[in-house]
Amino acid sequence: MGISHFIAVDWGTTNRRAYRIEHGAVVATHRDTLGVTSVPPGGFADEVDRLRERLGDGPLLLAGMVGSNRGWIDAGYVPTPATLDTLAAAMAHPADGVMIVPGVSHIADGRGDVMRGEEVQLLGAVAAGLVPADALLCQPGTHCKWAWMRGGAIAAFVTAMTGEMFALLKAHALIGQDMTGPVIAGDAFLAGVREAKGGDMLASLFAIRPACLLGLRDRADAASFASGLLIGSDCAAHATGGTVHLLADPTLGALYGCAITELGGTAVMVDSEAAFIAGMTRLWEQIA
C-alpha cells in the first residue's frame, strides 16, 4: 500500500490499545476496555470505524485475540521459528484496509503451545535493539510466556498459568480465605520463592493454611507467600540462572525480577509498549 501512516491495535480479550503511527512515530493513542469479548458478533467493522473517528483515517494493523476464533476472524498460527517475515507473509484480511497479525505455534516432542499478540512484542524487542537476538524473554501475566529467541527468531516458547493459578486460589481455594493481604516483594514473597525450589507445590500451597492456624506465619503475609511460591516455581522451571528480559508492567516486573534474582539469575526490564510499537511498525513496513 505504501502508506506511511497506520493505526496499530493491541486488541486483547478484555482490553484494547490503539496507536496512530506516522513515519514510525506514535502521534496519538487510545485505550479502552473494549476487548474482544465485549464486541458483539459482526461488530468489529463498526468498532474499527469508531477507532478511525478517534485516531484519524488510515489502514489498521491488528494484533492479539482479535485474530482468534473468539475475535473477528481466525488469523491462524505461523510455526516456530517465527520472524517478522513469516508473520508478514501470513496476515489475515478481514476487511479492506485492515490486516490481522497471525499467532505463533510451537510443537516439539509431542507437546504444543500457542501465542497470539505476544509475538509482536517479542520480535519488536529484538528489532528495536531492546534485547539481543539470542535471549530469554518473559512476559508475566495471567498466562506467562517464556520465549527463547535465536538469531532474532522466536525459536521456542512455553506458557505457564501462573497468574491464572493465583487468581483461582485466591477466589476459590480453601487457602484463598487466608490470601486477603497485599502481594509485596518482601520477606514472605522470598520465602515462597525459596520454598518453590523444593518442587512440592501441592503441599507447599496447602501449608499456607496450617501456617496461619499454628501461628507460624502472619495471615497478612499469606498472599505474598503464595505469589512467591507460584512465581518462584515458574522462574525455577524456566529461568536457569542466566539473564531474563522481562516485558512486564512495573508491579509484575518487580515480583518476577525479585524471584529471578533470588534464584541466581539476572533480570533486565524491557519497555513492552516500545517493543510492541517497534514490532508493529516493522511489520507495517513489510506489508505497506
Place this chain on the structure above:
Amino acid sequence: MGISHFIAVDWGTTNRRAYRIEHGAVVATHRDTLGVTSVPPGGFADEVDRLRERLGDGPLLLAGMVGSNRGWIDAGYVPTPATLDTLAAAMAHPADGVMIVPGVSHIADGRGDVMRGEEVQLLGAVAAGLVPADALLCQPGTHCKWAWMRGGAIAAFVTAMTGEMFALLKAHALIGQDMTGPVIAGDAFLAGVREAKGGDMLASLFAIRPACLLGLRDRADAASFASGLLIGSDCAAHATGGTVHLLADPTLGALYGCAITELGGTAVMVDSEAAFIAGMTRLWEQIA
C-alpha cells in the same frame, strides 16, 4: 467407664459414618451426609441423641472435623510423634458420655501441618497389623495426607491439595473447558504422571489447552491427563520409590496405585474402614 460397647463416629465436614461396636465387633452401622457444616450451632447434642435412637444407647467416641472450631468443640491437637496413648490422654468431653479424639499437629523446620480424623485410621492400621510399624501411608482425597510412621507412631506428615486442585481447575480454570471427560487410569493418565516428573506444573497444566487446540491430544483425555499430572506430582514429591500403603476408596486407590507403580514404587491397598474401626476400638479400650 469400663463399658464394652460404644458408638464410634467418623464425623467429617460433609459426611458421617457411625458404628455400634460391642466387644470389638461392629454390630450396626449408619451413614449419612450430616457433616459438620450441616449441623446448626448448638445442634450437636440433638444429633447425638438421634444417633443413639438409631444405633442404641451407649457412650460415643467421635473423630474428625466434629472436633474442629467449625464442629462441636475444638478438641485441639497433639504434637508428633503421636500415638494412641497421646490421643487417649487428650480427649475432649463436649457432653456426658461423649468424647472427641484430638487432631495431630506436626511442626518441623518452621513448617507446620495439621490433621483431624486421619490419625485414627493411621494408628488403627498399625494397631490392627494392616501395615508395619515403620511405613509410609497415604490417604488420597481433597487434601491428600502422607504420613511417615515410625515405631507405630505418627512421626511426620504432610498434606497436598491434590484433589482440591483438580476440582478447582475443572470448575474454574480455562483448561476446565477441556476437562469434561472421565478420569481413567490409562495412557493419558500415565502420560500425565510421566510429565509430572518434569517439575513444571504451571506450564504442564496450561499445555492441556493447546494440546487440544493443535490436535496433539484427544479432548476426551484431558481430564485423565490433568489427574495424572496432579497425582503424579503428589506421588513424585512424597513416594520416593519405596512401598506406599494406600488408605483409599477403590477409585482413588487405583489412580494413586497406578502413579506410584509408574514412578518405580510399590503400592499396597489397606482397608481404611477396618483401620478406622481398629483405631477407635483401641482408643476406647484405653479410656473406657
